[in-house]
Amino acid sequence: MTKFSWSRLMSFTMLISVLTLAACGNGDPSDEESTDDSDAETEENVDEDADENTDTSAESEPKVTEFEPAFPEQTRAPEVETEAELDVEVVAEGLDVSWGMEEFDTNRLLVTQRDSAELLIINLEDGSVSDPIEGTPEVNNEGQGGLLDVTIAPDFDESRLVFMTFAQDLEDGTVTAVGKGVLSEDEASLEDFEVIFQAEPAYDGDLHYGGRIIFDDEDNLFLTTGERSDDPIRERAQDLDAYLGKVIHITQDGEAVDTNPFIEDEDALDGIYSYGHRNIQGVDFHPETGELWVVEFGPQAGDELNIIEPGSNYGWPIVSYGIEYTGELINDGISEHEAQGFVEPVYYWDPTSAPSGMSFYDNDAIPEWENDLFIGGLAPNYIVRVVIEDDFIVGEERLLTEEGERFRDILVTEDGALIAITDGGSIYKIAAAGEGTEEDDVDTDDDDAE
Numbered sequence: 001m002t003k004f005s006w007s008r009l010m011s012f013t014m015l016i017s018v019l020t021l022a023a024c025g026n027g028d029p030s031d032e033e034s035t036d037d038s039d040a041e042t043e044e045n046v047d048e049d050a051d052e053n054t055d056t057s058a059e060s061e062p063k064v065t066e067f068e069p070a071f072p073e074q075t076r077a078p079e080v081e082t083e084a085e086l087d088v089e090v091v092a093e094g095l096d097v098s099w100g101m102e103e104f105d106t107n108r109l110l111v112t113q114r115d116s117a118e119l120l121i122i123n124l125e126d127g128s129v130s131d132p133i134e135g136t137p138e139v140n141n142e143g144q145g146g147l148l149d150v151t152i153a154p155d156f157d158e159s160r161l162v163f164m165t166f167a168q169d170l171e172d173g174t175v176t177a178v179g180k181g182v183l184s185e186d187e188a189s190l191e192d193f194e195v196i197f198q199a200e201p202a203y204d205g206d207l208h209y210g211g212r213i214i215f216d217d218e219d220n221l222f223l224t225t226g227e228r229s230d231d232p233i234r235e236r237a238q239d240l241d242a243y244l245g246k247v248i249h250i251t252q253d254g255e256a257v258d259t260n261p262f263i264e265d266e267d268a269l270d271g272i273y274s275y276g277h278r279n280i281q282g283v284d285f286h287p288e289t290g291e292l293w294v295v296e297f298g299p300q301a302g303d304e305l306n307i308i309e310p311g312s313n314y315g316w317p318i319v320s321y322g323i324e325y326t327g328e329l330i331n332d333g334i335s336e337h338e339a340q341g342f343v344e345p346v347y348y349w350d351p352t353s354a355p356s357g358m359s360f361y362d363n364d365a366i367p368e369w370e371n372d373l374f375i376g377g378l379a380p381n382y383i384v385r386v387v388i389e390d391d392f393i394v395g396e397e398r399l400l401t402e403e404g405e406r407f408r409d410i411l412v413t414e415d416g417a418l419i420a421i422t423d424g425g426s427i428y429k430i431a432a433a434g435e436g437t438e439e440d441d442v443d444t445d446d447d448d449a450e
């Protein structure tokens with residue numbers, strides 16, 4: 001399954017991923033995961049040395065030493081390890097960059113193919129892959145564009161509505177767009193596909209589309225967007241008259257939800273829910289608190305986990321715990337968020353975890369994982385498990401570190417398996433080992449009863 005001895009090459013992983021990306025020549029030299037190469041040479045000794053110091057963090061040496069966390073649990077949580085034995089299986093492989101997925105039927109997934117803009121059905125039980133579903137939208141697939149996320153309507157069993165996000169060409173550039181269509185009974189086509197929302201303004205660039213969508217419990221959609229990366233367009237993350245660098249809250253028809261925080265503000269766009277974000281690549285609701293959590297891709301280091309509060313400003317690109325890829329400070333080089341009037345991240349990574357799609361574990365199958373958060377890592381290549389107590393991060397684990405895959409999205413099935421899809425086109429299934437081997441408790445004391 002693994003073609004290379006990635007464990008031996010761990011220290012070169014980042015360098016290799018840079019070279020691999022360059023060699024692939026996918027026309028995406030500025031794919032930011034690959035631009036974090038300015039200090040590739042200093043990566044080499046890091047992993048071997050990790051055991052020698054007293055730092056119990058799952059991370060290697062920090063890259064950015066200029067900043068202090070706002071509170072002790074904000075970064076470098078202690079490393080934890082899953083005790084349960086796990087089975088790891090590659091259910092399917094050889095696909096395109098697989099960006100988003102949804103379990104629309106027990107053990108059957110809708111999976112988007114970013115570059116080819118195909119929507120496929122993957123059967124987790126037999127590994128079968130369907131023909132591309134007809135009727136998907138035309139996309140701009142340059143750079144980080146393409147067909148992005150997919151989800152289904154809460155009433156999918158009746159409506160058969162499928163929602164997708166994608167990079168769309170407009171006259172002045174591209175936007176993150178949301179559309180919906182009806183999956184035909186034979187599952188061969190999406191019918192009546194229509195675009196319901198465009199995160200304007202359009203911009204002539206191919207980076208930072210955000211693009212995750214999730215339904216809330218009132219059957220409305222949260223959409224995340226990116227700030228389109230370049231200076232100065234990224235400053236629009238701070239502007240309430242632009243949908244760039246935002247969490248957006250819309251109905252299934254693409255209208256602003258009428259309880260949104262800026263609905264009364266004539267100068268602000270009604271769909272905005274929160275702002276000051278960089279490039280949110282993962283989103284899920286905490287199973288216990290119901291809070292909306294997001295993970296956003298930082299610059300060099302400074303990837304953030306945030307809990308979204310309506311109307312709040314998360315600070316990008318004014319403050320950050322990371323630095324520019326060039327090594328320069330961002331803006332005035334200020335990391336503190338709260339002191340500047342912004343929401344502090346619950347957690348940040350240094351060095352980067354290159355976080356992508358994420359999912360809370362809300363299932364009984366692996367009890368020790370209950371309410372833990374799993375995040376796909378692109379470079380370094382692993383799945384991050386985050387253990388949370390009272391909204392503080394108290395532990396971190398790295399899973400599948402030796403696979404050498406860029407993990408793009410994570411999902412927990414109804415059966416409690418963790419599914420991960422990758423840029424290399426593989427579908428991983430991680431489940432508790434030895435299904436059905438639980439021994440019945442034998443209450444021997446009963447025999448002694450008199």
Ligand SMILES: [Ca+2]
Pocket residue numbers: 276304314315316319320337345
């Ligand atoms: Ca921030």
